[in-house]
Amino acid sequence: MGRTPCCDKAAVKRGPWSPEEDEALRSYVQRHGSGGNWISMPKKAGLKRCGKSCRLRWLNYLRPDIRHGGFTDEEDTVIISLYSQLGSKWSLIASQMKGRTDNDVKNYWNTKLKKRLLAAAATTDDLVSTPTRPRVPRLPAALAPTPASTAAAHASLLPSLLAIPTVKTETYTCDDFLAPAAGLQDDDPFAADGSTSASAASSASTNWSAENGGAVGGGEGTFFLDFGAAGSDLGTADDHLQLPDGYYYPLDPSLSLV
């Protein structure tokens, strides 16, 4: 019994892809697309690979618009802020970042961002006693060697960030997200005037990116995250949240924390 395998593992090649295989896959997909059927595609392309493996190789590596490595401060910020709201919905997070794949974002978070935050936490001993909502300086600046005060500020967000509840997402799909083709903008996603993501979400009718266009991305400004929005506030005050460039997350009030 059990689940039937997607392919005959004895008959397919596994492990790293050779340049020849990459070229075969690339040329086939560019000429024919996946044909809507990844399972049958390897055979047509002359590849001894599982269809799932072909799909993954194409999506994560061979696609022409893929960027690898070299995450910018702005991308760090977007990842952190979206993770604080969505949890480990890597495909959704990656969809907001031009040229990034879910696998890339996931790896980057697991190997770098999370560790940096943990390191920041290790430098302070008043992790959770912050009486008010944590307000942290723009993260990328603090990812470098940090003064104690900055490390403490970052550490204060860890309980929220590293214990993000899983947010049920069944009620919406990627198609529900009005994500324009345009990629990551230079502006930080949240206002420089100290408003929080929660307050931004509350001002539902505000064209956020337009009104706060003079944002602080890449500059010296201070960037505030309100990780309280990741918790019980989610989707309660309003039913949506506007991100830069019109990104619109329909935070369905029926979403529940599990």
Add this chain to the structure above:
DNA sequence: AAATTTCCCAACCGCGTGGGC
């Protein structure tokens, strides 16, 4: 210089979901 450890990322695995029949 060699051995060992740590880091990073490509790839794999298994499950949930949705469409087609």
Add this chain to the structure above:
DNA sequence: TGCCCACGCGGTTGGGAAATT
């Protein structure tokens, strides 16, 4: 209506590269 199949996703692993001892 229920079953089957393929897709897409998130979690995990394996191995090469880099760093350290």
